[in-house]
Amino acid sequence: PLSVPTALSLLRRPAVLAAAHRSAPARDSHGPAGQGHGGSKAASLHWTGERAVSVLLLGLLPAAYLCPGPAVDYSLAAALTLHGHWGLGQVITDYVHGDTAIKVANTGLYALSAATFAGLCYFNYHDVGICKAVAMLWSL
């Protein structure tokens, strides 16, 4: 049986996994494979940040159910947008190649995430808010 990382590398085009010098952050979604020659810690910190936000978002789910309100609404807006932004960023890193293409894709992603966050905050402020909206939707 093939190990999961090897199987996954079939799904991803870039075949280079070992990096002596990590200059690109957010390359490895399976955890830092060792800093080696003492390169920047950006990738490692990014990875940890991703897990932290995931855990935070997970915790917000019961919170949204048990104590819906503006605090949870805005936290959800932030955590949801950031988690999605980083996730889509990984997808771009995996499938988009070529310097300009990568730059264009990431810029588009920033625009999308910014608009999403703005929209969610607007919704929380001017409308019923995320928690209430989900409750209302499910009551249909």
Place this chain on the structure above:
Amino acid sequence: MGTTAREEMSRFWEKNTKSNRPLSPHVTIYKWSLPMAMSITHRGTGVALSLGVSLFGLAALVLPEQFPHYLAQVRALSLGPALLCSAKFLLAFPFCYHTWNGIRHLV
């Protein structure tokens, strides 16, 4: 000091895109395993959920009316319970799959 990983990667891609070589079949011929399938589903549900959230956020900015108005419109359609249930399932399934599989990744 030699080349950085980034330089090596760009050289690899430049050489390969220039030579216009065909890509050898990978996902079409390789025997699918459960970890592979679960992983790509995790990614697929993640992208779908992200796009859904973005759509929701953008709609909030663009649409003139508030959420309860549109909800009332949907209620007025008097859709059958089977349709409503299927719709809820279509929303809930990717969310739950991504959440539970995500926990599996975190652990």
